[in-house]
Amino acid sequence: MRFLIVDDHPIMRLGVKQLIHAQWPDAVIDEASTIAEALQLGQAHAPSAIVLDLSLPDASGTEGASRILRAIKTVPVLVLSLNAESAYAARLLQMGVSGYLPKDKATDELVLALQRLLVGGRYVTAAMADHLLGLLSGQAPNQLPHEQLSAQEHRVMLLIAAGKTPAEIADTMHLSAKTVGTYRARILEKTGWRNNTELTKYCVQHGLTDAI
Secondary structure, X not given: OEEEEEXXXXXXXXXXXXXXXXXXXXXXXEEEOOHHXXXXXXHHHOOOEEEEEOOEOOEOOOHHHHHHHHHOOOXXXXXXEOOOOHHHHHHHHHHOOOEEEEHHHXXXXXXXXXXXXXXXXXXXXXXXXXXXXXXXXXXXXXXOHHHHOOHHHHHHHHHHHOOOOHHHHHHHHOOOHHHHHHHXXXXXXXXXXXXXXXXXXXXXXXXXXXXX
């Protein structure tokens, strides 16, 4: 059994290692603090599962998960995040991650989540599941504005909230600046926000910037 932990906080990596070793004493655990390191280790050693933080020095928001999923396609990825938004989990599950776990639930549920992933399953917390199912089916009650966005629109929203310019967003997402402008227009139309200031204020108020 081999795991790859991707987190730039040594204390968090240590905690995750201890939880894994308590369940799988003989497991080999590789550690990375950036996506670049994770890609190098993941491609060299083929881990059984990857535990991935979303806030890393060389990736913002969903970009790190996107790069991991593109490069290491057969390995299940469990995202650990400070963000407990069901809508954010839905975006990542739609992208292809196998599980999503808020960091404050890691002590109680990390091993259970990894056990599920190792047998080909997916994992979210019980508290998140009902709302998440509604989001994925398009039937969630009292949908918040950002929950109406597509996966790509959601990524553009987060990058705008992080203060990225259209050119920087285009480079990060491998799009043209014109396409980024189209996504921004759709975001404003769907949500009713008038400008980037209102968009950013909303993201901060709803804790969405915690994952950037």
